Amino acid sequence: MATKKLNTKNARFDTRLPKEQKVFFERAARLGGYRNLTDFVVITVQEKAKEIISERERIIASKKDSEIFFDAISNPKSPNEALTKAANEFKALFA
Numbered sequence: 001m002a003t004k005k006l007n008t009k010n011a012r013f014d015t016r017l018p019k020e021q022k023v024f025f026e027r028a029a030r031l032g033g034y035r036n037l038t039d040f041v042v043i044t045v046q047e048k049a050k051e052i053i054s055e056r057e058r059i060i061a062s063k064k065d066s067e068i069f070f071d072a073i074s075n076p077k078s079p080n081e082a083l084t085k086a087a088n089e090f091k092a093l094f095a
Contacts, residue, residue: 013042
């Protein structure tokens with residue numbers, strides 16, 4: 001099993017947790033192939049953070065797209081010259 005490893009050591013993050021929880025996390029880290037508990041926690045939290053941020057950005061983008069779409073329906077722009085010409089040519093073909 002390949003060992004998963006972090007490459008950076010720029011900041012420190014400390015936490016207190018019950019001994020049973022630490023043992024549980026250490027077991028998961030070993031079974032998951034992580035080098036140590038710190039790597040397991042940081043990598044797992046980073047993956048979850050990316051997932052949360054990605055989902056939130058999709059929601060925001062979707063909301064913005066909805067606003068643009070409904071604004072276009074509610075406040076349609078006048079057709080430009082090219083569109084008017086194309087519509088007239090279409091009508092002439094089927095008249």
